Amino acid sequence: MSLALPSPDVLRHIVDVHCHPTDAPTIIPEAMENLALGTIVSMSSCSRDQVLVRNLAMSYPDKVIPCFGYHPWFTHLISLRGDISKEDHYRQLFGLGNDLEDLALLLPSLPDPIPLGNIIAELRQHLEEFPQAMLGEVGLDRSFRIPYDFSASPRRLSPFTVPIQHQISILQAQVDLAVELGRNVSLHSVKANQATTEFLAQTKVKHGNNWNKISLDLHSCGMSADSVKYIQSRYANIFVSLSTAINVRSSNYVAVIKACDPERLLVESDYNDVNMCAPQTWDMVCRVADVKEWSTETEWKDEISLEEWGAVRRLEANWMRFKAGNHSNIAHRRNMSMLK
Structure with missing residues (x-):
């Protein structure tokens, strides 16, 4: 879908809630200065880009909300103990039940692991x-295989995946920090529906009332419509965002949009090219509007009734709701909806 962009007055009310500009080889200053969207939410994922995201936010504080965190693709580079050697860490993580010859090929390309305590201290400092x-991008991924060389093109994949329990331990430590500091979360979940659902249930119990003080976005959500409906029926603080780059590969995204609470739906580009943030996010705005049967604004009017709200104004209100946190529990939300 290739669509003409709306006027600048409309675009400045749109937020790209998940993108990766620091993954680009370079960020051209003119691209940031000419950014048409009101805000981009810039993710980090590994050691390399924590400081890059920090620097981008320092340079463009009115346009960038920084997110700090470690993506599940890089969790094998983190050790749960601080007193373990490189070889012991990776052999314990990958060795059991796997081909030791493949592990011997992979080991030379892997760095010394960073203790989890150091990671959390760094995240605390940035947050x-x-x-x-925000905290992001963090999450769980059962499909990713570790490449022999991340920088190679094309990448040759090893047979190794990061054990899900190791991912959960690192995700838990990061989300615990987010709850402590009252920070919202952008969550990656791929082929990990059950593990993600169990993690949410355990984390809600662990943190009690503090859990609802933060918002959590299931970004580029690839879950089924039934899973989205189930999760949102139990958690008042769970939002869903969708991207053309990822979600439109499958027609499932239409059912997800239909199933999603209209007040907890967000849009994103999931792109690493700042120049593409506006067209990609606008594309998803239009797709959401089509599925939800909302109008789309062609011009911006400051004073209109609720009945006249289009997709941009609705999604902007959702973002403000996400950003504010402090959610009522589900029972309260149901009672309020009955009064409307």
């Missing part, structure tokens, strides 16, 4: 430096 910062 405290930026009061508006």
